[in-house]
Amino acid sequence: GRAEPGLRPPAITPEDELLNQAVVILSCASYRNQTLHVFIRSSLLASAIHYASVNKKQEIFNTFSFLRNMFSNEFILRPGAEVQDFEDACYLLVKSGTLQINQQEVLVTDRGQRTLAFLTNILDPFVQGYQMVCRFLCEEETEGLTEKQFVPAIRKFIIKHLLIGRLKYAEVLSSDLQKNALAAFLRLGAVQKLRGSEEEWTLKVNTVMVNSLEDILGGKLPTQNPLVARL
Numbered sequence: 001g002r003a004e005p006g007l008r009p010p011a012i013t014p015e016d017e018l019l020n021q022a023v024v025i026l027s028c029a030s031y032r033n034q035t036l037h038v039f040i041r042s043s044l045l046a047s048a049i050h051y052a053s054v055n056k057k058q059e060i061f062n063t064f065s066f067l068r069n070m071f072s073n074e075f076i077l078r079p080g081a082e083v084q085d086f087e088d089a090c091y092l093l094v095k096s097g098t099l100q101i102n103q104q105e106v107l108v109t110d111r112g113q114r115t116l117a118f119l120t121n122i123l124d125p126f127v128q129g130y131q132m133v134c135r136f137l138c139e140e141e142t143e144g145l146t147e148k149q150f151v152p153a154i155r156k157f158i159i160k161h162l163l164i165g166r167l168k169y170a171e172v173l174s175s176d177l178q179k180n181a182l183a184a185f186l187r188l189g190a191v192q193k194l195r196g197s198e199e200e201w202t203l204k205v206n207t208v209m210v211n212s213l214e215d216i217l218g219g220k221l222p223t224q225n226p227l228v229a230r231l
Contacts, residue, residue, distance in 0.1 A: 036075065042093055057106050064085075154178050189206070191206065
């Protein structure tokens with residue numbers, strides 16, 4: 001209906017405008033995510049080549065396995081099929097002319113650079129989202145934080161970073177992504193659940209491990225680091 005005379009419509013805050021835009025982006029992302037299974041193994045391999053920064057096939061496989069484990073809550077992947085998924089991805093990218101692979105090395109062809117960049121970019125929203133969860137766990141006061149409080153608290157943290165331009169993807173506002181990241185860090189042992197009051201679990205953060213995970217995802221820590229092999 002019409003606004004009453006003399007009353008101004010409520011001002012739209014930057015947070016409201018951001019969330020309105022995010023609704024549209026998240027709706028589009030939900031359709032995009034349904035097709036990601038077609039690319040996910042090749043995308044994981046492309047990202048592994050990017051993060052490993054070496055040509056050695058074994059090192060790239062280790063990084064592939066690390067990333068596959070990290071994002072296993074996001075995509076449907078068969079448990080224990082790391083080797084088969086790696087070999088399938090290698091086959092597809094060799095067949096497409098993106099890679100040349102021998103027993104020891106994985107080499108990117110000149111014509112394969114654009115394809116590899118495209119495949120790496122597919123994972124970017126997830127990488128940045130998991131990095132933001134790392135940052136939240138290390139920078140914010142998480143002492144006594146319960147699982148129930150986790151999503152609203154990190155949502156506020158992410159909105160702040162989106163508004164100041166430190167975060168590129170509004171998809172990171174997805175509560176599913178945030179919960180999947182927490183589940184991954186719990187599985188990797190970077191976060192633990194402790195029994196709290198009233199049948200609630202509180203989160204205990206291993207800041208050293210979480211910082212290392214953020215550095216690896218940001219390309220600041222070599223994936224040859226023992227942490228990757230241990231995880």
